[in-house]
Amino acid sequence: MSTVWLLIKREFVERVRQRSFIVATVLGVVLIIGLALIPSMIAGFASSTSTKFVVATPDALTTIAVEKSLETTGNVVEADPTIHPTTGDLPPSLKTKLMRGRYDAALIAYRDKQHRLAFAYYPKSASALQNADEVRSSLQRAVILADISASQRDAVSQALKFPFDVHSLNARYKNAEDEFFSQGIVYFLLIILYIAVITYGMQVATGVIEEKANRIMEVMIGAARPDQLLAGKIFGISAVALLQLTINAIAAAVAAIIAGVLYGSSPSGEQALTLAQKTQTAQQQQLSHLIATQGLPHVPWVTLAFLIVFFFLGFFSYAAIYAGIGSLLSKPEEVQQYSMVFMAPIIAAYVLAIFALQFPDLTVVVWGSMIPLVSPLLMFTRISTTDVPAWQIAVSIGGSLLAIWGLTLLAGKLYRVGVLMYGKPPRPSEIWRALRAHT
Amino acid sequence: MTPEVTLDVDNITKTFTNVRAVDGLSFSAKSGTVFGLLGPNGAGKTTTIRMVLDIIVPDSGAVRWQGKTVDGDIRRTFGYLPEERGLYPKMKVRDQLMFLAQLHGLSAVDAKKTIEDLATQLSLTEHLEKAPQELSKGNQQKVQFIAAVVHAPPLLVLDEPFSGFDPVNVEVVKNSIRQLVAAETTVLLSSHRMEQVEELCEDVCIIDRSRAVQSGNLREIKRNWPDRFIRMTQLPNTDFLKDFPGASVLPSRNGYLDVKLPSGHAPAELARAAIASGPLDHFEVVEPSLNDIYLAAVKPEQTT
Structure with a gap:
């Protein structure tokens, strides 16, 4: 344990000390505060000067x-x-x-x-x-009322504002907002996991390749077991990721509070949203903004706990895969060349999760939510949008844990094999032979 | 105390896709001695070292340390200086050495003290707070050397340890190796620098084309060497050498006449013949140098 701890510590400390980390973190904070405040500022400006x-x-x-x-x-x-x-x-x-x-x-x-x-x-x-469209619809009332007699006017005017109450019989959603937030939090996980896997998962891969390229691997393999080395790398970089994401989350919270204080939370938030709908096509941006400005009042705490659990399950699964692929490559440049190999699984899971959001009870989705790699995204989608039996959640989490363990062991083997593989990336048959030679 | 055999390489063979890198190689190294592994590039030295270090597994044969087959746990007690630099380029030297020492099980206090001592010994103290990428090649190699010995390994494997060093630093590192040997460390040294190997090694193994072509105690090899090497005054007329078939004049050094005399000829006869052909001030039978032995053992690459 102390070996792994030393490895994690080194990975974390050395990465956090690097100028690139500090610059990226500061830029991230500035970007988040900017993104959160600018729509509110525009909205605040727009609401203060009506047309x-x-x-x-x-x-x-x-x-x-x-x-x-x-x-x-x-x-x-x-x-x-x-x-x-x-x-x-x-x-x-x-x-x-x-x-x-x-x-x-x-x-x-x-x-x-x-x-x-x-x-x-x-x-x-x-x-x-x-506002042209808005003006047009506002005028509808004037047009209807313009050409009718005074006696009819009251009746028509009454009819125009007929009562329409929504009484949701859906156990999960009391109103449209609830549904909106349930889906919003799924998008939130999708985006955050996607970003984490692409940036930090990639760092796991390049970290492994760099150690190979500068031959430190030959020294390290004499000081620790391959699975310890990989666990150190994966958890060390995860700690870096967690630190950076936490800083970003704090920045987002601060931005939300500032926006609330400056522009009055609720109405400006809604204004910002309508404005965002017009100016930004990406649904995600509106949602993350809405979450940033209005908090998460409609999402149960259990769901939030699952969000964290499935984030880690997803991240570690992909990090282990990336570590394995990294073991087989020789030069950092090759990560670019093979970026499709890296991206394919997370993109597939992403697309599936978007699909699952629409049809959370489909058999494919139910089964998929218990298959590692796609399960963290799919299971969370289901938990957030439908009722999931406890055993399925257990299978999903257990399966993911097993997969992380297995993938790390496999990556450790590949790492050991990969120590000696310099030059061109090996063919699958060569990997297989080398793996068997070490078992 | 007679040195005991600690490292036993027993008939190891390794084949990579269609290429036999090491073929039935055996040798053994003793504690408190330096064992020299010699051979041309591509002969199989690095593959042998990697099998000793359990980085790759031999197809057949075994590597044993104190009678036990080397596995991960035993291997992690060894020290290794790879031919190519293996350091984190941006991590401070002191942090890096502390990290490696602690990975090898030293306490922080012991690690700190050992690093200070070794840095003083190798005059590296002023560079401890720098990153390897800021250091000269020679100083990087010193850091690498400390990294290999910081945990006082019972077996130290050095792959080309003198590359990148000026003559002063070669002496510094040689002295460190001598100190380790005095402390009963077994050292496996692979190098192309014949003078260094000759000076440090008690036993050698010369590998050529994946097989051992010469192996054993260096002094015995020299003593039993069939050819005699004779150094004498440069004479104006060397026609007398024609009476000694097989004798050849070696490239002259320092104004002497160097002659290689094959077995079957007595040096005394050559001396007589030389005296007869001119004024002879100097006549000396010298042992073959390791270089001579190496050149005789290793066949030049055949070009077809």
């Missing part, structure tokens, strides 16, 4: 209807009673007003040839342009 309209309509009644429609969403409306447009063109006086004044947009209402109420929208500011 300011200058409006011209055919008659006073329409003006009232339009004002009512737009003001409900927090906008400022200023009508110009001197102009009654008959086409969608922007009257010159209104244009002057729009350009000189502090308006974001002009809205022209007029009657077209069929005498229908029509609108022409002249946004000046960028946010007003982005």
Whole structure:
């Protein structure tokens, strides 16, 4: 044990001391705080200055209807009673007003040839342009109410805001938000595990190759057993990963608190989200942002515990595989050449997990959630989105532990074989022969 | 105390895909002595060393340490200086040596003291706080040497330990090796530097094309060597050598005439013939050098 401990300590201390680690960590923190704060800042800015309209309509009644429609969403409306447009063109006086004044947009209402109420929208500011769809839907109410008699108006107005209550009978989700968060946390694991495997798993592989390339391996193999050397490498780098991820998590939490203090947590968070939906196509970014700004109130603690368990199971499985592949390569450059070999398993698991998110109860997913390598992602997806029998969770965790143990032993064998393999990467038949020679 | 055989290499053979790297090699090394493993590049020295160190397993035969077949646990008591540098390039020398010493089971206190002592002995103290990549080749090799001996191994395997050293440092390292030998360490030395091997080794084994071509106690090998080496005054006329078939003039050094005299001729006869052909001030029968033995044992690479 003390041997492994020494190896872990060396790996951790030497890596954390390196300038590259310090630079990467600082950059990561800056990036996280930036990413978390910028959308909130934009959202905060957007909410503080609502769109300011200058409006011209055919008659006073329409003006009232339009004002009512737009003001409900927090906008400022200023009508110009001197102009009654008959086409969608922007009257010159209104244009002057729009350009000189502090308006974001002009809205022209007029009657077209069929005498229908029509609108022409002249946004000046960028946010007003982005809001075009919103403005259009706000005006629907005005259009409906414009051409009906006063007696009908109350009835229609009532009908427009009919009651619609959701009473979820789903045991898991009380409302849409719950479901959203359950899936969100799955995405969170997917992303964090993917990043960890790609960056730190790769470091395990390159770490092994570097020791081979500078021949320290020949000395080390005389001081410790191959499985001890590999365990030291895997757990040492995992400790580095954990440190860096923890620093990042703290940074995210700090950013969330700052965002909350500066912009008021809940509304700005939602605004940020709607804004994010428009500006960012990647669903993950919205989710991680939402989690960052709103916390995890809808996810049970048990699920969070499983998140940590399956993160480690997944990471160690892949780290052991990467250590094994690293043992067979000779030069750090070869990692690039063989990057597809490294990436394929985690990408496959990722795609499967996205699929499982939609169909968590499918037989393939149920079985997959008990097969090592894909099981950490699939089982967590199931736990978060459906009810899973305890024995299946046990099989999944047990299987993963066994796989980590077996893969580390196998990697240790490959490492021992790989000590002497310099030059071109070996053929599968050569690996097999060498493995047998040492058993 | 007579030195006891500690390392016993018994008829080991290793074949890599279609290439026989080592073929039925046997030798044994004694405690408190240096055993020299010689041979041209590619003869199988490194493969032999790797089998001694249990890095690779022989196809047949055995390597024994004090009667027991060498396994991982025994091997981890050995010290090894590989031919190529094996150091963490960015890890401070002191940290690195502490790490290796502790891996070999030394306590932090003992490790610290041993490292200080060895660094003083090899005049490396001022470099302990640097990383190997900042050091000269010679100093890196010294670090590597300390790494190999820091845990006082009973068997020390040195693969080309003098490469990268200037003559002063060669002496420094030789002295360290002598001290280890005095402390009953068994040393297995592989080198191309004949003078060093000749000076340090009691026994040698010369390998050529995966087989031992000359093996045993170096002094006995020299004594039983069939050819005589004679050094005499450079004479103006060397026609008298024609009466000694097989005798050849070696490249002259220091103004002497060096002659290799095959067995069957008595040096005394050569002396008489020499006196007859000119004024002879100096006539000496010298033992063959290890270099001579090596060159005679190892056939030049055949080019087809």
